Amino acid sequence: MDFRIATRADVPAVLDLLADDDITRERGYGTVPEKVDAAVWAAFEAIDADDRNELIVAVEGDEVVGTCQLTFIPGLSRGGGERMLIEAVRIHSGRRGEGLGGELIRWTVARARERGCRIAQLTTDKRRTDAHRFYARLGFEASHEGFKMAL
Amino acid sequence: MDFRIATRADVPAVLDLLADDDITRERGYGTVPEKVDAAVWAAFEAIDADDRNELIVAVEGDEVVGTCQLTFIPGLSRGGGERMLIEAVRIHSGRRGEGLGGELIRWTVARARERGCRIAQLTTDKRRTDAHRFYARLGFEASHEGFKMAL
Numbered sequence: 001m002d003f004r005i006a007t008r009a010d011v012p013a014v015l016d017l018l019a020d021d022d023i024t025r026e027r028g029y030g031t032v033p034e035k036v037d038a039a040v041w042a043a044f045e046a047i048d049a050d051d052r053n054e055l056i057v058a059v060e061g062d063e064v065v066g067t068c069q070l071t072f073i074p075g076l077s078r079g080g081g082e083r084m085l086i087e088a089v090r091i092h093s094g095r096r097g098e099g100l101g102g103e104l105i106r107w108t109v110a111r112a113r114e115r116g117c118r119i120a121q122l123t124t125d126k127r128r129t130d131a132h133r134f135y136a137r138l139g140f141e142a143s144h145e146g147f148k149m150a151l
Numbered sequence: 152m153d154f155r156i157a158t159r160a161d162v163p164a165v166l167d168l169l170a171d172d173d174i175t176r177e178r179g180y181g182t183v184p185e186k187v188d189a190a191v192w193a194a195f196e197a198i199d200a201d202d203r204n205e206l207i208v209a210v211e212g213d214e215v216v217g218t219c220q221l222t223f224i225p226g227l228s229r230g231g232g233e234r235m236l237i238e239a240v241r242i243h244s245g246r247r248g249e250g251l252g253g254e255l256i257r258w259t260v261a262r263a264r265e266r267g268c269r270i271a272q273l274t275t276d277k278r279r280t281d282a283h284r285f286y287a288r289l290g291f292e293a294s295h296e297g298f299k300m301a302l
């Protein structure tokens with residue numbers, strides 16, 4: 001499996017991965033429109049142009065089998081070190097249970113270390129109990145409550 | 152109380168607020184060195200130059216009484232809407248319990264709405280039970296587990 005920054009051509013495959021998820025469906029984003037929305041293209045362009053945001057794809061041959069987004073956040077805490085936030089992690093539903101997710105997350109953590117980040121963090125829905133075990137096995141600690149407010 | 156983007160002159164006061172916290176002390180960042188570290192100045196410059204990061208101060212007269220950092224994150228989820236992450240929230244230890252924290256957080260949420268963000272989010276240490284009640288009262292839902300890995 002290769003990991004790389006997504007190109008414009010990867011966007012439809014990433015949208016398919018994001019949508020194919022029970023909790024996403026519940027939020028009303030479980031269907032990918034045939035024509036990608038202008039706001040979604042604008043978001044991709046914003047990520048692509050920003051040194052502190054990276055849309056990552058895990059690729060096997062021509063197929064996008066996983067994705068996540070990384071945000072590198074400067075801050076005054078922890079001696080001025082960057083924080084890496086991981087969002088929107090997905091592995092293709094037909095390819096789960098093979099360890100691809102672990103490879104993807106370990107790759108992102110290596111990327112954070114390389115960049116000199118002091119901390120890596122993510123939140124995952126309380127209902128995703130498999131994900132909780134997965135992140136604990138990878139060395140993350142469930143030390144925080146994740147609060148969200150839809151706007 | 153006024154809210155505004157921090158200037159370079161506010162940095163020492165913000166560092167004092169960040170350090171004056173039991174959990175921060177436990178992490179080894181409970182003392183502010185007399186001379187602000189170059190890495191911290193670099194982090195301030197990075198935030199200040201970045202349209203998607205804002206260091207906020209709550210000010211009464213000449214005094215900085217609160218702070219937080221906002222990061223606006225573009226993403227392909229939720230129809231391409233931005234996500235606002237709130238980090239490093241502090242109210243001066245001598246001014247807690249007066250409602251200043253609620254004013255600060257409500258102001259950040261209004262800022263997120265103005266910008267068209269789809270979601271506001273934050274994590275708070277599981278030991279900060281007062282903070283959990285505080286965010287719940289403000290309309291946040293503790294829907295997620297917050298995983299962290301120190302690097």
